[in-house]
Amino acid sequence: MASNTDLSTPKHIEGGCLCGALRYAVDFPEDHDFKNACSTCQCTQCRKQTSSFFLTSHVVKPLSAFRFTSQTTTLKDYEASPNAQRGFCANCGSLIYWKPKGGDYTSFAVGTVDALYLWGEGADGVTVPKEGWGRVLAAGEANHWWTGNEIKGVTDNIPAAGYGRGKKWKGDE
Numbered sequence: 001m002a003s004n005t006d007l008s009t010p011k012h013i014e015g016g017c018l019c020g021a022l023r024y025a026v027d028f029p030e031d032h033d034f035k036n037a038c039s040t041c042q043c044t045q046c047r048k049q050t051s052s053f054f055l056t057s058h059v060v061k062p063l064s065a066f067r068f069t070s071q072t073t074t075l076k077d078y079e080a081s082p083n084a085q086r087g088f089c090a091n092c093g094s095l096i097y098w099k100p101k102g103g104d105y106t107s108f109a110v111g112t113v114d115a116l117y118l119w120g121e122g123a124d125g126v127t128v129p130k131e132g133w134g135r136v137l138a139a140g141e142a143n144h145w146w147t148g149n150e151i152k153g154v155t156d157n158i159p160a161a162g163y164g165r166g167k168k169w170k171g172d173e
């Protein structure tokens with residue numbers, strides 16, 4: 001079976017929050033490692049902030065690879081822990097990114113990527129594949145954090161999130 005990372009990969013994607021006040025673009029560097037850039041997190045902080053069982057995120061370096069294309073008046077950085085910022089829209093609540101303070105990367109929330117790029121809504125099949133790039137953005141062979149918090153029978157075996165291909169971490173060790 002072809003690995004998810006044998007699929008076509010994007011050079012550029014766009015996304016934004018639910019209300020549309022925050023818009024961003026990601027320009028992937030030539031050597032971007034799609035395989036190891038996606039992760040899921042089941043920590044209680046991600047659960048509470050997304051109101052979901054897990055966060056799916058994708059890491060891009062350097063910081064300039066992720067940029068806001070809109071004004072950022074509704075962007076708020078919440079610090080659930082002293083070493084990281086969780087950027088979200090104060091108007092609609094969408095979590096946009098998680099990033100370490102002073103770090104050189106942005107881990108953006110894949111759920112905020114536009115439908116065109118995520119699953120191919122309105123894709124022409126040329127500039128964006130018909131099925132979009134959700135699979136390469138979200139189901140690589142990377143890290144699954146805080147699996148010690150798995151909910152048995154619900155989140156302990158998520159094939160679509162890349163469980164089985166990635167590396168499971170009980171916490172953030």
Ligand SMILES: [Zn+2]
Nearest residue numbers: 017019089092
């Ligand atoms: Zn918003």
Ligand SMILES: [Zn+2]
Nearest residue numbers: 041042043046
């Ligand atoms: Zn987390």
